[in-house]
Amino acid sequence: MEAGPIGGGQRDGQGSRRRREIVAAVQRLLGEWGSAERLTMRAVAKEVGISAPSIYLHFQDKTELVWAALEDRYGELAAQMAAAALACGDADPQRRVRAQAHAYCRFALGSPGHYRLMFEAYQPAADPSRIGAHPARHISAGLRACLHSCAENGFGLSLPVEQAAQTLWAGLHGMVSLHHSLYRDESSEGLVLQLADGLVDSLVTRAPCVPFRVTPGFETEASHRIRALRSAPEPDGPQP
């Protein structure tokens, strides 16, 4: 079909044009369907317009294909969050946090198929060496940086920055996850965004009139532990 430079083959570093077509088909199917249950090799092949065995000319197995499709979605989500924060200008940093939270929720609500696959770990990691550096974890980095800038600009945080970022991420994830699982056809995007706003407001107060409520021993021990999570496994917890 395609005339390539040598023997009909066409490679360009990251892969052939066909390889990119296959990944694009996966993105389309995940976008159309709300989940990954029906994402089969045959369905992907049909979407591309080729036979299922042809996929194996470009991907070793299904895991590699799915990860190829997901990997740039993590980057896309991070980019959307960064763009939303940037669109606020250098104004109120609390509004930047809100904007990032909104971007996170919009992505999750707009691409449930991608989101569930990205954060509910149906798929094993393609590269075992990546365990401990799961791309999902980089998502909270933007939130953390934004909360940090809040703290530096006179806003009060109800928790230490590290813990506030983890709490905010978990809260947003919980909101969209419950929306996907239980409220799918009843709740609305607006309602989720309102919940997200309330969470941000609870974590970032306009004036630090209430002093830090530091969980005893958290900053000295647990935040180190949380930081360590991003690179290394760890034994059991301090509070049995």
Added chain:
Amino acid sequence: MEAGPIGGGQRDGQGSRRRREIVAAVQRLLGEWGSAERLTMRAVAKEVGISAPSIYLHFQDKTELVWAALEDRYGELAAQMAAAALACGDADPQRRVRAQAHAYCRFALGSPGHYRLMFEAYQPAADPSRIGAHPARHISAGLRACLHSCAENGFGLSLPVEQAAQTLWAGLHGMVSLHHSLYRDESSEGLVLQLADGLVDSLVTRAPCVPFRVTPGFETEASHRIRALRSAPEPDGPQP
């Protein structure tokens, strides 16, 4: 095998003894495995010590079996949360909220197989008339009641009660859900409980020194919408 009153059959209202054995086997398998992926009719039958077709003598299909197993787990979780709150005596209502949050997290972390099936909706509702009254939604009722009592006892809530309860539930769900999906072998129960404590502290302040931060229009409109969620579906949201 069993001598029954008529023709060997043995029914006692809720089902035969064998029916209860099958449900117990499902509970055991969900407890042993961290998920429901391997929960097949053949696996359940093997655990009971019977053949797979025998299950169909007691359950119409797999959906009915799984729901029979899950239904009492919702009640069990609610009971554990209520018991934890009760164990605090009539002391500090903020501590009761914490105790409930801890009970929620402990249940989720201790029974990941059950929890994921309960709140991630792999399984379609057995009884379509139940849509809109999913048992998962009753879980937040205990949190709501506790937060209400906080507000009545001089504690400040950073959000209206209704919204605070939804936010707390979503936050706890997000924490345990991320733990299950991404941090399974790295994070610890203690760390999750610390995060939960921080969330509770952010929502329930010891003194109402900061006035209610009411999302504009939330109490007048959205809280009615949230209440309505518990019984009826609804159209689209106000903030597109």
Added chain:
DNA sequence: TGTACATCAGTGAACGCGCGTTCACTGATGTAC
């Protein structure tokens, strides 16, 4: 008491399906000489 029958939990074998993946083969293209 014995005999015929009804009831019902339980079984082994199999059905039909969809899945990821493999395999022998095709056919178009480019190279070597």
Added chain:
DNA sequence: TGTACATCAGTGAACGCGCGTTCACTGATGTAC
């Protein structure tokens, strides 16, 4: 120019597997007479 060969994307058919579920049958038990 023609001919033999190499390369490689792509294909139809099939494999092996596990799944939920069905079906004809068994065998133990209790009842009727």
